[in-house]
Amino acid sequence: MIYDIAVIGAGVTGCMIARALSKYKLKIALLERGNDVAMGASKANSGIVHAGFDAKPGTLKAKMNLRGNELMEDVCRELNVPYKRNGSLVLAFSEEEMETLHELYNRGISNGVDGMSILNRSELLAVEPNIGDEAVGALRAQTAGIVCPYSLTIAAAENSVTNGVEFFRNFEAVSIDFADDIFTVSAADNKIETKYIINAAGLFADEIAAMIGDNSLHITARRGEYYILDKSVGNLVTHTIFQCPSKMGKGILVAPTTHGNLLIGPSAIDIDDKNDVSTTAEGLKEVSALALKSVPGATTRFAITSFSGNRAHEDKNDFTIEPSSVNGHFINVAGIESPGLTGSPAVAEYVENIMRGIIDLQLKENYVTTREKPFRYHLATDDEKRAAIAKNPSYGRIICRCESITEGEILDAIHAPAGARDVDGVKRRTRAGMGRCQGGFCGSKVVELLARELNISANEITKFGGKSDILYERTK
Amino acid sequence: MLNYDLVVVGGGPAGMAAALRARDFGIKDIIILERAETLGGILEQCIHTGFGLHYFGEELSGPEYAARFIELVEDQRIEYKTDTMVTDVSEDKIVTAVNKEDGLLKIQAKAVILAMGCRERPRGALSIAGTRGSGIMTAGTAQKYVNMDGYMPGKKIVILGSGDIGLIMARRMTLEGAEVKMVCELMPYSGGLTRNIVQCLDDFGIPLYLSTTVIATHGTNRLEGVTIAQVDDRLQPIPGTEKYVECDTLMLSVGLIPENELTKNVGIKMDRITNGAVVNEMRQTDHEGIFACGNVLHVHDLVDYVTIEAQTAGEGAAKYILGQQAKDPVYVNVTTGNGVRYTVPQMVNIKSKDDIKIYFRVGQIYKNAKVVLTCAGKVVSAKKKVKLAPGEMENVIIPDDVLATLAESDEIKVEVAES
Numbered sequence: 073m074i075y076d077i078a079v080i081g082a083g084v085t086g087c088m089i090a091r092a093l094s095k096y097k098l099k100i101a102l103l104e105r106g107n108d109v110a111m112g113a114s115k116a117n118s119g120i121v122h123a124g125f126d127a128k129p130g131t132l133k134a135k136m137n138l139r140g141n142e143l144m145e146d147v148c149r150e151l152n153v154p155y156k157r158n159g160s161l162v163l164a165f166s167e168e169e170m171e172t173l174h175e176l177y178n179r180g181i182s183n184g185v186d187g188m189s190i191l192n193r194s195e196l197l198a199v200e201p202n203i204g205d206e207a208v209g210a211l212r213a214q215t216a217g218i219v220c221p222y223s224l225t226i227a228a229a230e231n232s233v234t235n236g237v238e239f240f241r242n243f244e245a246v247s248i249d250f251a252d253d254i255f256t257v258s259a260a261d262n263k264i265e266t267k268y269i270i271n272a273a274g275l276f277a278d279e280i281a282a283m284i285g286d287n288s289l290h291i292t293a294r295r296g297e298y299y300i301l302d303k304s305v306g307n308l309v310t311h312t313i314f315q316c317p318s319k320m321g322k323g324i325l326v327a328p329t330t331h332g333n334l335l336i337g338p339s340a341i342d343i344d345d346k347n348d349v350s351t352t353a354e355g356l357k358e359v360s361a362l363a364l365k366s367v368p369g370a371t372t373r374f375a376i377t378s379f380s381g382n383r384a385h386e387d388k389n390d391f392t393i394e395p396s397s398v399n400g401h402f403i404n405v406a407g408i409e410s411p412g413l414t415g416s417p418a419v420a421e422y423v424e425n426i427m428r429g430i431i432d433l434q435l436k437e438n439y440v441t442t443r444e445k446p447f448r449y450h451l452a453t454d455d456e457k458r459a460a461i462a463k464n465p466s467y468g469r470i471i472c473r474c475e476s477i478t479e480g481e482i483l484d485a486i487h488a489p490a491g492a493r494d495v496d497g498v499k500r501r502t503r504a505g506m507g508r509c510q511g512g513f514c515g516s517k518v519v520e521l522l523a524r525e526l527n528i529s530a531n532e533i534t535k536f537g538g539k540s541d542i543l544y545e546r547t548k
Numbered sequence: 549m550l551n552y553d554l555v556v557v558g559g560g561p562a563g564m565a566a567a568l569r570a571r572d573f574g575i576k577d578i579i580i581l582e583r584a585e586t587l588g589g590i591l592e593q594c595i596h597t598g599f600g601l602h603y604f605g606e607e608l609s610g611p612e613y614a615a616r617f618i619e620l621v622e623d624q625r626i627e628y629k630t631d632t633m634v635t636d637v638s639e640d641k642i643v644t645a646v647n648k649e650d651g652l653l654k655i656q657a658k659a660v661i662l663a664m665g666c667r668e669r670p671r672g673a674l675s676i677a678g679t680r681g682s683g684i685m686t687a688g689t690a691q692k693y694v695n696m697d698g699y700m701p702g703k704k705i706v707i708l709g710s711g712d713i714g715l716i717m718a719r720r721m722t723l724e725g726a727e728v729k730m731v732c733e734l735m736p737y738s739g740g741l742t743r744n745i746v747q748c749l750d751d752f753g754i755p756l757y758l759s760t761t762v763i764a765t766h767g768t769n770r771l772e773g774v775t776i777a778q779v780d781d782r783l784q785p786i787p788g789t790e791k792y793v794e795c796d797t798l799m800l801s802v803g804l805i806p807e808n809e810l811t812k813n814v815g816i817k818m819d820r821i822t823n824g825a826v827v828n829e830m831r832q833t834d835h836e837g838i839f840a841c842g843n844v845l846h847v848h849d850l851v852d853y854v855t856i857e858a859q860t861a862g863e864g865a866a867k868y869i870l871g872q873q874a875k876d877p878v879y880v881n882v883t884t885g886n887g888v889r890y891t892v893p894q895m896v897n898i899k900s901k902d903d904i905k906i907y908f909r910v911g912q913i914y915k916n917a918k919v920v921l922t923c924a925g926k927v928v929s930a931k932k933k934v935k936l937a938p939g940e941m942e943n944v945i946i947p948d949d950v951l952a953t954l955a956e957s958d959e960i961k962v963e964v965a966e967s
Contacts, residue, residue: 299675347768350679377672379680457652465648470633473583474809508805510670512686516693531699535682539769542682543699547724 075101075238076431078257078266080245080280082106083114084221084416085408086272087228088147092420094235095441096433101264102229102237103257105244105276107537108497109490110225112274114413115500116349116381117296118325118338119221120312122411123160123213125180125188126322132391134183136415136422141215143417148219151227152445154330160216160312161191161200163207163366172316173211180213187214202308204368216312220330221413222500226490231443233489235436240264241493242537245273248283250399255284268431269402270423275346275384277406286398289406293346293382294320296338297355299363301374302508306332308369315366321383322410324362326370331503336363336370343382351380376508383409391415393422400430446484446501450476471521472514474507482518486525493526495519496536519543550655553577553869555643557634557810558663560589561851562842562858564617566661569862571624575869579655580621580628581645587621587628588614589665590688591851593695596716598743602852613851637662637810641837659837659865662811662825663858666843668713669803678764683771687713687801694724702797706774707731708762710738710745712849712939714801719748721799728752729795732760732776734783737913739803739939741849761785762798771796804847814838821890822846828879829896829904830864831857839865846892846907849941853907857892874899878956882906885922885963887914889938896946898954904946908962910936918965923950924958936964 077093079086082104090102104111121144127134148155164170173190180188189212196203196210203210233239240262248269249256255266273280278289312327320340327335339355360372386392386407396402403426405419412419427433447460449467460480461468467480485492485501492498495505498518505511505518519542523530531543553575556563559582567578586592591599594610601607604616621628629647636644641660645653668686683702691713693701703726707714710733718728731749736759738745749756757776763785764775778789806824817826817834824845825833831841841861842854867873877897884891891908906921914936921928921944928950936942944962954960 300672349768350765351677353677353763356675356677372675375672375675376670378675378677454652457646461646461648461651465651468646468648468651469631470583470635470646473633473807476633476635508670509667510672512668512670512689515685515689516697520697530697540682541770543693543697543701544703545700547694547698547700 073099073265074254075099075264075266077268077270078103078255078264079270079272080257081272081274081277082109082229082239083112083272083274084110084225084228084413085274085405085419086270087225087232088416088420089270089272089405089423090232090237091228092424093427094232094237095435095439097436100232100237101266102232102239103243103245103264104239104241107241107494107534108492109229110222110500111536113381113383114225115222116298116379117221117410117413118327118335119218119329120160120325120327120414121155121217121219122414123180123188123216124183124185124411125176125211125213126317127183127411129179129182132393133411133415136391136418137411138184139418139421140411140415143421144217144219144414147417148224150441151224151231151443153220153223153227155217155219156330157215157217158310158312158328159212159214160314161196161210161212162314162316163203164209164316165206165365166208169316170209173209176211185213185215188212200309200311200313202367202369203313204365206365218312218327218330219413224416226501227443229490230488231440234443235439239490245280245283250284253401255401267401268427270405271402272405274408275382277384277404281396281404281406284396284399284402286396286402286404288397289392289404290387291407292385293343293348294385294409295341295343295355295380295382297351297359297378297380298335298337299356299359299372299375299378301334301336301370301372302376303332305334305369305374308334308367313366315362324359324366326363326367334370336360338381342385346382349380349382351378355380377510385409391419393419393426395426447481449478449481471517472504472507474509475503477502477504477514479521482521483525486522494534494536495522495542498522550653552579552655553658554661554865555655555657556580556661556663557637557643558582558589558665558842558844559587559628559630560663560665560842561591561614561617561854562665562844563661563663564621565855565858566663566841566862566865567626568617568620568624569859570866571626573863573866573870575866578626580626581632581634581643582628582630583633585631587618587630593692595695596720599851602850603855634810637814637838639814639835658869659839661861661865662838662840662844663842664807664810664844666804666806666847668800669805671800674802676762676765679767681767681769681771683767683796684765684798685800687711687717687799690717690799691720694720700724700726702726704795705729705797705799706762706793706795707799707801709733709800709802710740710756711801711803712740712744714799715740715744715748717799717801718754719752722752722754728754729793730754731756732762733758734761734779735759737937741939742937763790765798771798774798804843806844806847808844811840811844819890819894822892826894827892828877829893829900831861831893832864832868837868846890849939853941880954880956880958880960883959883961884908885961887911887964888962891962896951896960898951898956900951901948903948904951905943906946906962907941907943909941910938910964913937914964914966916967918967919944920963920965921946922959922961922963924954930965
């Protein structure tokens with residue numbers, strides 16, 4: 073079979089593009105090198121829907137940010153993804169930084185951002201009483217929000233697959249050939265043929281482009297380290313709290329997550345190995361210290377986990393979304409770092425329009441715009457719980473104690489379109505293992521359920537695919 | 549809504565012993581709610597011996613110890629539901645639970661005993677830098693994989709933390725053919741029982757490195773190694789002492805945390821040191837009719853002590869239900885003096901008619917020291933101890949005749965006197 077379009081990379085960008093194009097009568101393949109969607113930066117970022125005052129006016133980053141912010145609420149409603157327009161504050165710790173806030177404000181006005189205001193200290197404390205003593209004022213942006221980035225990616229992938237997109241996991245493209253207007257994308261043990269390629273390979277978009285001889289991209293991994301703090305401090309702030317941005321990014325933030333935890337981070341340092349997502353003592357220390365300056369209560373004494381993610385920083389410092397100069401059937405969607413999550417619905421729309429200029433897009437008669445709302449025991453009312461358990465008793469068996477996640481929810485995650493195949497996949501879809509004990513109790517049960525449902529033995533189950541084995545052979 | 553006199557949350561050793569004692573005191577309507585598939589709690593995966601030396605005077609395995617109580621629960625026809633998770637306890641003692649068969653359960657209780665046990669501290673709480681591949685797990689999780697599920701979770705193992713579970717797993721993994729390279733302990737002393745250090749490490753030639761911690765993990769997919777380093781007296785890694793150790797598994801035995809989410813939701817007063825409720829000598833919390841016992845109250849080193857404590861709670865709950873509780877109690881707080889980290893109970897009713905045993909832990913190792921109990925400024929006892937260690941729970945007794953002389957304004961203090 074020859075696909076019309078192959079999207080390379082199942083991060084938030086690739087999945088949102090696949091979803092946008094799945095409305096049309098097209099045969100689409102979504103290729104992912106990992107064992108799941110959202111395996112790169114999409115699972116390890118700040119989860120912020122930015123207002124849009126950061127990006128330089130006129131850049132694609134600015135345009136995608138504004139349009140994405142506008143679209144995000146509806147997208148999250150359609151896909152049933154946790155989203156909240158909580159507003160953001162950029163803190164100033166000196167008069168000099170107050171100047172920076174005014175610059176940001178003016179930039180925001182040029183970019184078309186609504187709902188901004190500059191607060192003095194007392195106005196700041198009125199909206200966020202737990203801010204540190206050193207803050208003298210803040211730029212408030214009421215259109216900023218928070219979204220769960222991997223939930224958005226997963227939901228977009230599910231919706232795409234429901235609409236006929238084929239998801240190939242563990243498909244790591246190693247070469248691309250082009251002959252008779254057909255691309256052949258080869259992985260180690262598989263290959264597909266396609267008329268068009270959308271290169272949404274994140275950190276590796278430059279390497280994928282180079283496979284067709286397009287050397288116009290150069291991407292550097294910019295590491296960001298984070299802590300997740302316990303829900304007991306999840307209410308310290310309601311806004312996303314930024315510090316003044318630097319050349320390397322938007323600085324350390326303190327933000328509530330859509331799940332009620334507090335997120336602090338990220339650090340920003342360029343690294344050589346794109347695959348290296350390890351945390352460092354220095355990075356974590358920096359995050360921990362700087363976060364305290366913004367919100368003194370946000371101490372890492374409440375840390376339940378730390379992680380790191382790599383931003384795909386492209387040399388031009390802007391998004392690249394255009395057909396390759398080498399081959400017009402190959403669309404680069406590259407350099408998607410912040411505000412890439414915010415911009416993802418807009419990037420999808422933008423790519424959809426590019427494709428409309430290249431091929432004839434005909435709407436399917438019965439495409440589905442929404443993703444069904446997954447049952448969430450811990451969010452359900454007593455009546456909803458009773459009804460759900462009556463219909464499916466496995467919603468009455470709690471597997472993850474910390475987050476109250478039931479067996480039924482885990483089975484749903486495994487059997488969903490583009491469903492979970494490993495322990496981390498279950499975790500991202502259900503939150504099983506994301507609580508205080510970090511899977512100490514439920515980890516082995518999740519392994520057991522995956523093995524049972526996928527009909528393989530427990531020692532074939534991995535943490536996140538590949539060689540991330542959990543168990544070895546049976547005991548004697 | 550169902551109605552029971554006594555709801556016991558948790559069917560481990562604490563919950564079972566509490567329920568049995570309440571039955572002894574004549575309480576008929578009892579139900580134990582247990583989240584696992586069977587009664588017995590964590591004992592079910594503790595297949596090593598060493599349980600029951602104090603309580604039964606013989607050495608049993610965990611499942612054997614549990615079986616004795618499960619049998620009694622069955623004999624006494626005490627009702628229980630397994631695979632049933634309690635998700636809420638309200639101030640007016642309505643217990644919400646859920647399972648597959650009954651769906652959502654609401655139970656009005658006259659008294660509630662909280663016996664949810666504890667959980668292990670995970671890696672996240674330690675902020676070890678490095679990669680986040682597979683092969684990093686708590687010792688208890690590893691124990692479940694080996695003893696319950698029958699799989700090897702690792703072959704070359706470094707254990708961080710010398711808590712009892714870590715020590716037990718060092719031996720267990722060695723017996724299963726794994727290579728346990730070392731146990732690293734951040735503190736200058738082990739948090740585990742001396743007998744476990746001897747029987748689980750020394751007997752197998754497994755080194756214990758004190759004042760040493762793991763500062764980084766390596767390996768993108770499965771763990772490939774860790775970096776260890778010595779720490780100074782502020783517990784900070786000492787530059788230059790880093791060493792790479794090849795391993796595929798890092799087991800963590802870095803502390804246990806009482807599982808008090810339900811307790812906190814009720815609004816019960818908590819002890820910041822034990823991470824459990826503040827209780828009186830009957831293990832009643834500051835909410836009348838709600839009791840706590842076992843590892844949910846404070847982490848014990850021996851199940852025998854859990855059983856004894858649970859019996860006290862069971863008796864207290866029974867008397868509360870029967871209206872036989874001492875009227876108009878007068879509470880005096882037990883304060884912690886030099887060297888004592890916490891006591892349980894934290895307060896005692898001076899109108900109690902019996903001796904009261906105060907359990908406590910010390911904050912560091914002491915040799916040839918005295919445990920001094922002072923009541924109303926007078927030294928009641930000063931017991932000589934060859935060794936006091938944080939890993940071993942100690943106790944002192946306030947005799948009933950001393951209690952009878954106390955007034956509300958008096959102080960009860962437990963402290964360590966160094967020689």
